[in-house]
Amino acid sequence: xxxxxxxxxxxxxxxxxxxxxxxxxxxxxxxxxxxxxxxxxxxxxxxxxxxxxxxxxxxxxxxxxxxxxxxxxxxxxxxxxxxxxxxxxxxxxxxxxxxxxxxxxxxxxxxxxxxxxxxxxxxxxxxxxxxxxxxxxxxxxxxxxxxxxxxxxxxxxxxxxxxxxxxxxx
Amino acid sequence: xxxxxxxxxxxxxxxxxxxxxxxxxxxxxxxxxxxxxxxxxxxxxxxxxxxxxxxxxxxxxxxxxxxxxxxxxxxxxxxxxxxxxxxxxxxxxxxxxxxxxxxxxxxxxxxxxxxxxxxxxxxxxxxxxxxxxxxxxxxxxxxxxxxxxxxxxxxxxxxxxxxxxxxxxx
Numbered sequence: 001x002x003x004x005x006x007x008x009x010x011x012x013x014x015x016x017x018x019x020x021x022x023x024x025x026x027x028x029x030x031x032x033x034x035x036x037x038x039x040x041x042x043x044x045x046x047x048x049x050x051x052x053x054x055x056x057x058x059x060x061x062x063x064x065x066x067x068x069x070x071x072x073x074x075x076x077x078x079x080x081x082x083x084x085x086x087x088x089x090x091x092x093x094x095x096x097x098x099x100x101x102x103x104x105x106x107x108x109x110x111x112x113x114x115x116x117x118x119x120x121x122x123x124x125x126x127x128x129x130x131x132x133x134x135x136x137x138x139x140x141x142x143x144x145x146x147x148x149x150x151x152x153x154x155x156x157x158x159x160x161x162x163x164x165x166x167x168x169x170x
Numbered sequence: 171x172x173x174x175x176x177x178x179x180x181x182x183x184x185x186x187x188x189x190x191x192x193x194x195x196x197x198x199x200x201x202x203x204x205x206x207x208x209x210x211x212x213x214x215x216x217x218x219x220x221x222x223x224x225x226x227x228x229x230x231x232x233x234x235x236x237x238x239x240x241x242x243x244x245x246x247x248x249x250x251x252x253x254x255x256x257x258x259x260x261x262x263x264x265x266x267x268x269x270x271x272x273x274x275x276x277x278x279x280x281x282x283x284x285x286x287x288x289x290x291x292x293x294x295x296x297x298x299x300x301x302x303x304x305x306x307x308x309x310x311x312x313x314x315x316x317x318x319x320x321x322x323x324x325x326x327x328x329x330x331x332x333x334x335x336x337x338x339x340x
Contacts, residue, residue: 001273001282001284001289001314001315001316002314002315002317003276003312003313003314004313004314004315005313006216006290006310006313007216008313008315009288009290009313009314009315010210010216010288010313012242012287012288012315012321012322013210013242013288013322015185015324015334015336016187017186017187017209036210037209037210037211038209039187039207039208039209039219039221040180040183040206040207040221041207041221041300041301041303041305042221042300042301042302042303043301043302043303044301044302045301046176046177046180046301047300047301047303049209049219049221049300049305051209051210051211051212051219072182072183103171106173112171114171117182118179118180118182118183119171120176120179125300126298126299126300128296128298128305128307129296130211130212130217130219130295130296130307131211131212131213131214131215131216131217131309132212132213132214133211133212133213133217135211135219135298135305135307137298137300137305139301140176142173143173143174143175143176143178143179143180144171144172144173144174144179145171145172145174145178145179145182146171147172151182152182152183154185154334154336156334156336160336162336162337162338163336163337163338164185164324164334164335164336164337165334165335165336165337166185166324166326166330166332166333166334166335167332167333167334167335168332168333
């Protein structure tokens with residue numbers, strides 16, 4: 001074991017979860033971003049937390065709209081992840097450029113992602129400042145699954161998003 | 171896409187991250203638990219968040235000691251995960267029963283996990299109640315890596331902890 005900078009240690013985090021965060025400003029404007037920092041955070045009531053950088057457009061939209069969708073990407077969304085992860089919704093409509101298809105949610109204004117393994121409709125319940133990010137905690141008020149999706153993509157680093165299979169321990 | 175209970179949707183989360191959380195009460199008493207709900211939450215300063223159930227012994231120890239270690243398990247720790255995940259540190263010394271070896275940290279009281287891919291020394295910076303859990307956010311004040319570890323274990327569900335390799339998208 002040897003001590004290193006935190007940044008070097010964090011490179012060993014992969015494979016990392018990746019989720020879509022879908023937000024809306026209440027006037028019909030919708031934004032979508034892929035995010036690596038998220039987790040479930042309560043069973044009862046069900047809650048989900050996302051960590052969003054202060055400068056992200058999604059940050060402003062969640063502050064305004066107080067609702068967001070969390071969706072788990074499925075195979076076929078690799079290019080959309082790259083596309084949406086390298087552009088800002090402040091400058092363009094990322095949804096139309098990404099090829100993703102959205103459909104209305106049942107209980108919140110931000111829409112759902114067609115074909116995603118899971119879509120969770122979240123209402124903002126609490127938030128916490130953490131350095132250069134904010135943790136937004138949503139109560140999950142509805143959930144949807146896609147039976148035809150073979151599984152969720154993970155981020156293996158270096159631009160590789162793939163399904164994960166277990167490798168035998170050495 | 172079809173609407174389901176949140177619990178059913180959450181079964182599609184796997185593979186999930188898993189980390190060790192090591193805590194101490196200040197009198198030398200140490201506890202360790204495996205946890206699935208955790209994430210990085212700031213680059214500058216580096217911060218890491220863990221979500222811990224209210225009834226967990228670790229919850230009480232972090233409240234008291236205000237420091238914790240986050241470690242990424244490596245191959246060979248599968249049985250220790252099962253052992254520590256099904257017992258409470260209130261009733262027994264889980265460390266000695268688990269076969270895990272610990273060593274002193276450099277800047278905090280909770281120790282490090284020998285052989286883990288990464289050890290992050292965290293000082294409690296903020297906390298947030300979220301339903302039946304608390305999110306504890308730690309500033310990462312030191313980081314250590316194990317060069318000989320081949321990678322981190324993921325939780326594939328049904329008691330299977332394994333390294334992940336990318337599977338080709340269909």
